[in-house]
Amino acid sequence: MQSPLAVGVCRGSRARWCGWVVAIVVLAAVGSDAAAETNRWPGAELNLKLQAPISTWDEAVPLGNGLLGGLLWGEGDLLRLSLDRGDLWDERPAPGDPLSRFTYSQMVGLVAAGKNSEIARIADAEGYDQKHPTKIPAGRLEVRLGGGRKLRDFELALATAEGRAWMEDGSSVDALFDAERPVAVVRIPGAAPESIRLLAPESVKQLGYPAAVQGSEGLVQWFVQEAAGSRVCVAVGSRRTELATLLAVSVTSSADGGDVVELAKSRIKSALDSGYEVLRVEHVRWWRGFWDKSRVGVPDLDVERHYALVQYFYGAASRLGAPPMPLQGVWTADAGSLPPWKGDYHHDLNTQMSYMGYQASGRFDEGRCFLEFLWDRMPVFRKFAREFLGTPGANVPGVMTLAGARLGGWAQYSLSPTQAGWLAHLFYLHWRQTGDDVFLRDRAYPWCSEVGESLAALLRKDASGRLVLPVSSSPEIHDNSQQAWLKPNSNYDLAILRMLFLGLREMAVASGRESEAGRWAGLASGLGELHVGPDAALWINEVEPLTESHRHFSNLMGIYPFNLVTVEGSDRDREIIRSSLKQFDGFGTKAWCGYSFSWMAAMRARVGDAEAAARNLDLFVKAFVLRNGFHANGDQTKSGLSSFTYRPFTLEGNFLAAAALHEMLLQGWAQAPGGGQPGVIRIFPAVPWRWHEASFEDLRAEGGHRVSARRENNGTTWFRVTAARDESVRIRDNFGGRTPKWSLGSVGRDGSDFVVALKRGETVEATLPRPESAPAKPADAIEPMVVRAAAR
Numbered sequence: 001m002q003s004p005l006a007v008g009v010c011r012g013s014r015a016r017w018c019g020w021v022v023a024i025v026v027l028a029a030v031g032s033d034a035a036a037e038t039n040r041w042p043g044a045e046l047n048l049k050l051q052a053p054i055s056t057w058d059e060a061v062p063l064g065n066g067l068l069g070g071l072l073w074g075e076g077d078l079l080r081l082s083l084d085r086g087d088l089w090d091e092r093p094a095p096g097d098p099l100s101r102f103t104y105s106q107m108v109g110l111v112a113a114g115k116n117s118e119i120a121r122i123a124d125a126e127g128y129d130q131k132h133p134t135k136i137p138a139g140r141l142e143v144r145l146g147g148g149r150k151l152r153d154f155e156l157a158l159a160t161a162e163g164r165a166w167m168e169d170g171s172s173v174d175a176l177f178d179a180e181r182p183v184a185v186v187r188i189p190g191a192a193p194e195s196i197r198l199l200a201p202e203s204v205k206q207l208g209y210p211a212a213v214q215g216s217e218g219l220v221q222w223f224v225q226e227a228a229g230s231r232v233c234v235a236v237g238s239r240r241t242e243l244a245t246l247l248a249v250s251v252t253s254s255a256d257g258g259d260v261v262e263l264a265k266s267r268i269k270s271a272l273d274s275g276y277e278v279l280r281v282e283h284v285r286w287w288r289g290f291w292d293k294s295r296v297g298v299p300d301l302d303v304e305r306h307y308a309l310v311q312y313f314y315g316a317a318s319r320l321g322a323p324p325m326p327l328q329g330v331w332t333a334d335a336g337s338l339p340p341w342k343g344d345y346h347h348d349l350n351t352q353m354s355y356m357g358y359q360a361s362g363r364f365d366e367g368r369c370f371l372e373f374l375w376d377r378m379p380v381f382r383k384f385a386r387e388f389l390g391t392p393g394a395n396v397p398g399v400m401t402l403a404g405a406r407l408g409g410w411a412q413y414s415l416s417p418t419q420a421g422w423l424a425h426l427f428y429l430h431w432r433q434t435g436d437d438v439f440l441r442d443r444a445y446p447w448c449s450e451v452g453e454s455l456a457a458l459l460r461k462d463a464s465g466r467l468v469l470p471v472s473s474s475p476e477i478h479d480n481s482q483q484a485w486l487k488p489n490s491n492y493d494l495a496i497l498r499m500l501f502l503g504l505r506e507m508a509v510a511s512g513r514e515s516e517a518g519r520w521a522g523l524a525s526g527l528g529e530l531h532v533g534p535d536a537a538l539w540i541n542e543v544e545p546l547t548e549s550h551r552h553f554s555n556l557m558g559i560y561p562f563n564l565v566t567v568e569g570s571d572r573d574r575e576i577i578r579s580s581l582k583q584f585d586g587f588g589t590k591a592w593c594g595y596s597f598s599w600m601a602a603m604r605a606r607v608g609d610a611e612a613a614a615r616n617l618d619l620f621v622k623a624f625v626l627r628n629g630f631h632a633n634g635d636q637t638k639s640g641l642s643s644f645t646y647r648p649f650t651l652e653g654n655f656l657a658a659a660a661l662h663e664m665l666l667q668g669w670a671q672a673p674g675g676g677q678p679g680v681i682r683i684f685p686a687v688p689w690r691w692h693e694a695s696f697e698d699l700r701a702e703g704g705h706r707v708s709a710r711r712e713n714n715g716t717t718w719f720r721v722t723a724a725r726d727e728s729v730r731i732r733d734n735f736g737g738r739t740p741k742w743s744l745g746s747v748g749r750d751g752s753d754f755v756v757a758l759k760r761g762e763t764v765e766a767t768l769p770r771p772e773s774a775p776a777k778p779a780d781a782i783e784p785m786v787v788r789a790a791a792r
Helices: 010-032 030-040 106-111 116-128 203-205 260-274 276-291 301-317 350-354 364-376 378-389 419-434 435-458 491-510 514-526 571-587 592-604 612-621 654-665
Strands: 049-052 061-064 068-075 078-085 139-144 153-155 164-169 172-177 184-189 195-200 213-217 221-227 230-240 246-255 295-299 679-683 694-700 706-712 715-722 728-731 747-751 753-758 763-766
Touching: 010 195, 010 364, 061 153, 061 172, 061 301, 068 153, 068 164, 068 203, 078 246, 106 116, 106 378, 139 246, 172 203, 184 276, 195 221, 195 230, 203 221, 213 295, 221 260, 230 747, 246 260, 246 491, 260 276, 276 301, 301 364, 301 654, 350 378, 350 654, 364 378, 364 419, 364 435, 419 435, 419 491, 435 491, 435 514, 571 592, 592 612, 592 654, 612 654, 612 753, 654 694, 679 706, 715 728, 753 763
Parallel strands: 679 728
Antiparallel strands: 049 153, 061 068, 068 078, 078 139, 139 195, 153 164, 164 172, 172 184, 184 246, 213 221, 221 230, 230 246, 295 694, 694 706, 706 715, 715 763, 728 753, 747 753
């Protein structure tokens, strides 16, 4: 069976040869200064390759530069480029703006009265189920190649972020979304295309927009779409050279300022004057810097290829100065309909998990894109806290528009105040992972403390003296029924609140705010313990156990991502982990979505269960992605892994898969969250038996320390740690009794850890004896999934 991302394989010496071929090609564009680091660029064996025809937009080759996005697809001699721009939104509230008159106090009263249907009418039927607000697409470029040319294959060259449409004669149409400019260019070899045309999106007709107005001037054509409160211009210009036709594409909007048509024409002229190769030089230089941040290598081509693609998604869809990724990133639906789930920002899992895969890979700018977006909307979030929740501080709608307005939906989650606490965790993680005290002072603590103020104001003591919310829920337990309103606090809400307050305590101490630290610690303590049953499995809340398979592991948040219950904690912690995961195993995966598998892979890796981590990751990349790598919510093999077999794509499952691989290769957490202790570096903590060899370069541990390592015959044989700050670095001894040979004589021992004091930029290396052979296959070793060709 051919993998959904099938490409030719380069391994061993051939892989190195392939890498040098890529290096030579790229060096021709960017100069010899790249020579030292080209080995970190993904080789051609990792490229996305797809056979023509591609007849649907969601299986296309994804391209982007953060602001603009494109999908390259087609069949026969028809080439399509679906166009998107991250800030194209219809922000009009639903007719009558029912959510503006709805308050948390009213919602609590309706819950108490058993009137969930009234809540659903306001939040769902009159709110979310209306056509707007919504993300909107930009349009489509269609090129009829003519001249007997036929499309054969499509490819995404990861190293240079170029899309290629290969034709039967062996030539290729090349496309890139310029990494430095808001423009895309397409180079078509041979004779001039038979036709070039722009299509306005059909879906916006559902929003009552007037028909787009077409225009042209010389070899430039455009359309202008009047949208809700803005104008959008999509334009393409062409220029012939001796051997090819060059197209330049731009999408401008009122947000750019000035005349949208003139601005588009100016950008197109500049791109055409520069030419493809000139633009490519700076474009490739940007991507060189992106790929040079880190690298991983594992002996599972499906996993490694998917990981490289997901890292590419960060560079293509999440840039400082541009909107962060909503559900579908910069690849809004181009099928004549509005995007699934409005293409919005869901904060009950989707955005948080989409930004869980950047920290260890060192792609901090790409991750900060989302954090700066949240920072910039603090005035809106303060208004939401004041007008909806009736609290000081700031809070975030669980489902929201680009501007930060509440969208509604299932109110148990779309209007849950604790979603903001989970978002706050991303600020905390960014600080922990970078060790950036300026970010702590200017962003993390101020943002998180305002969220803490809002949530603290909602808490009241129950009959047993514990701090609880007025109402509680646990995504997406009982969906949006009356039963979904749980006795406070659910383990989901409890874990978020505890992690928020513990993180605030730690950040307050690091900021010199000792009195504030004491208050946050008191709030964390006042919440009480997580709810467990007689068998020690985590329940949904104090009175309700989990009784069936479920897609959202909301009751397990204390294990991952929050690390409130760890395998290195107490015996009780380990019992809770064992019982809770055993329970999930017993229920099976029938009610799981794609993201459930990558989430479980990350969770299993965090607790050291390497074989289960590998199994879940393997199932995800083979059964829950479309052939271009996009995470599909349903089982695309229809092989019984899940009762969900539908195909709408969202991106969080992809990024969770990257986070899972990071957890398998490197962990750097502290045993007690909020305690302020540096994380302990754990090298290859959850690698399955069948990965006899693996390596990574410059993954980041907590504190920003860069770690590289190599594994041979199932044993670590070399590693290097480069300190990001002056700190005593701790490295867990999980080397199976083999003794490291250190590059520094100052390495000491403290229990299970090696300890060395390093200055910023200082490096310590160690080598260990290479095992003579891989150990015997253990009884619990899990084989890769085999997908029958007929299942696809």
